[in-house]
Amino acid sequence: MEQPVQQKPLTFKDYKSDYKPVWCPGCGDFSVLAAITKALAELQIPRENSAVISGIGCSSRIPAYTSVYGFHGIHGRALASATGLKVARPDLTVVATGGDGDGFSIGGNHFMHACRRNVDMTYVVMDNEVYGMTKGQASPTTPSDWEGSKLTPHGTGVSPFNPLSVALSAGASFIARGFAGDPNGAAKLIAQAMQHKGFSFVQILSPCVTFRPEQAEWKKIVRKGEITETGDLGTAAAFLATDDGFSTGVLYETQRPIYQPSMEENHSLSEIEASFEL
Amino acid sequence: MTSQTVSIAITGAGGAGVMTAGQMLLDAAAKAGLYGLMTRSSGPQIRGGEAAAYIRLSSAPIDCPDDSFDVLFCFDWMNVDRFAAELPMRPNSVIIGDEAAKNPPTMITDSIARQVLVPLSQSANEIEGGRPNMIGLGILGELAGIPLDALQAILEKVLKRKGEAALLASLEGVKLGMKVASDLETEIGLDLHLERKATDKTRWSLTGNEAAGMGALRGGVRFCAAYPITPATEILEWLAPNLEKVGGTLVQAEDELASVNMIIGGSFGGVPSITATSGPGLALMTEALGLAVSAEIPIVVVDVMRGGPSTGIPTKSEQSDLNIALHGLHGDAPHIVTAPNSISDCLFTAQWTVHLAEKLQTAAIMLSDQSLGQSRNIIDKPADLAFVAKRDLVEDGVEDYKRYALTDSGISPMAVPGIKGGEYVADGLETAENARPSSSAEDHYAQLDKRQRKIDQFDYGQHWAEIEGEGDLAVITFGSVTAPVREAIERLKEEGQKIKLISLRLLSPALPGPFDVAMEGVNKALVVEQTHSKQFYRYLRSVYDLPKNTHVLAKPGPLPFRPGEIVDQIKELG
């Protein structure tokens, strides 16, 4: 992380844009926006040297509400774009963001490979167990018996997956879960994730008040700080085996070699061209 | 013919050393002052299996196959009939086989060509560590008039690492082969020796895929993300180590959706970025191409076309991705489509394409194909070019920055991370000038116009097409078909016919002004393309005024165009 260059420290407000979010009042994503900007402020990352990258969905609208560089790409590809940016520009702080549909369904393949690749960036998923933007269909984290969508009137009949388990088995080197109902806690987790060297994944339970109004109950169910951090894969896996998805905290952190090719220029183009000569 | 050429096909079972012998023959020919082209062909086996090398040598630069082969050299008869359709012969062609090989297939015994057997395995057995393919190299070298010192120089270069004994055995084999061939030449009255001109020009040996990689580097590309696919993989294999040398890198992505979005990310970061793929991969990338157009992020996608649709014929050439490259994007998405017209032009066109993408802040697709990408050519070292990626960037500390400002040129200065005051959100949503999402009709019209304007108004100079010769008949083509068309026109010129060649390097946008100028004095046209559904002709019709008297010669892969069939078609037009 770079040292602050500003005279006056930046506050989380400095990392917000003046653009009014399109979100429904009460949407959990407001808190996630607050958490991300607070984390950026805590680390005093120069605005011009950070980028928030997203795909498509309500949650993926987040880049426009920050004042750093942003990229609002296409559905499911936030991690791919973020990977390209970070590998090509290792000097930047890169945060990928999005929803559970964006990240685990259409972008599921990239999630798995981002965990494996271990590029030094952070991925924040606002998990509301539903596709908000397209008006309420089931996502890979939706319980199989949820009958709220016309698309799957009898429930999906498909088991939801636990993103933390997938991240763990795919090799993510930092894994945490937070809750939009606790923005300060979420901000801490995100800041810790951003300081981690390698790929860090933070699932934030972020209620959709419109298509999953029952998620208003989450504030009663979610247990703050119940996860104990470990660097041991077996311990983390054992915890997840009985996890109901409502505990929060850092689950796992380890150090693995990060994916960052050295980008040192040590040949001229004519030296390369000489290899074509007979 | 303006230049004398000799065409040699070498075939053999896996492990016979067909490709090694072919490559050595080509390189030795170049050492001896000749030019040449080598195309590889192989059976369906993943590894091993029968292989064929098609080589054409010439005293002048050459970049397309001839109508037929002068020599078919078979190390054995193993599945040689698999290549039958690729091996046109004439009555005075010669098929050379091994005395020791039994039961030649009917493709050989029924051939109109002359057939001779030589002591191939037997000669190899006479030498300790001797290999039939080195005997073959000697035979073919002698037949083409390549002197021993050129062959020896290549052997020394290639076998340096294998030690003295291997080199000596190979050299002895080559010498023995040359002896066998000179006996043969007198025996059957064969004279294929090529005239060799002294030259002080540096020669390069490279494939179109390597040339495309080099062009990308010259153009300033420093980031690549890609997923392997035949026949584009060699671009990636070439780029990976060479990007590393110049401070860049290549990421092997999990799929083409990832690779294209990764390069969009890299380019958003200000680093000129490229990916290479073939038809199936391009199909997967089309959504992201729309994003690059909309968010105005320069990227280059090289499509090394192969037979389609679907998996099609992955190892053979076709131009049938033209439609998807031109029209595959959703929405109104003006972008650049280019096509190199020869193996060496892959270098120029790749470099130019990078320049266009960067300058115009849009997606550019370069349509190469298998026959350009995977064939090896001996060329004169190309000149350095001035096209180096140069984006219009805003100044550090910019105030009230409008990323998508409506400018006359349509090009809005870009900000990249690191530039203070430039913080903006690149978006696939339609935006207002200030990059804020907008669904207003006014903003949509203005941005659509702007994105079209920058592409339409740009000065593409002379590079949009190769225009050669004069005549009231124009042959219009693009890509790898250019070389056989050019040779056909040259042959007809020798018969006194005047024909104009127009080969488009810039397929999109269309440039009606320059095209009309190129067509002045033309009242008849022939469009030649390697597709089944006349994709190129239909496109030309939709964007250009063609003469009433326009004909089409469209032929899909897998067989290459040969100059003779184009000559025949032109003659038929009268």
Ligand SMILES: Cc1ncc(C[n+]2csc(CCOP(=O)(O)OP(=O)(O)O)c2C)c(N)n1
């Ligand atoms: C290729 C493609 N397919 C489908 C869509 C439609 N779409 C937009 S957002 C979305 C789902 C978003 O759900 P999620 O990622 O969970 O985000 P949320 O809206 O709940 O925050 C879908 C299916 C699209 N934009 N692009």
Ligand code: SF4
């Ligand atoms: S639909 Fe749901 S996820 Fe989308 S903005 Fe509204 S509350 Fe948030």
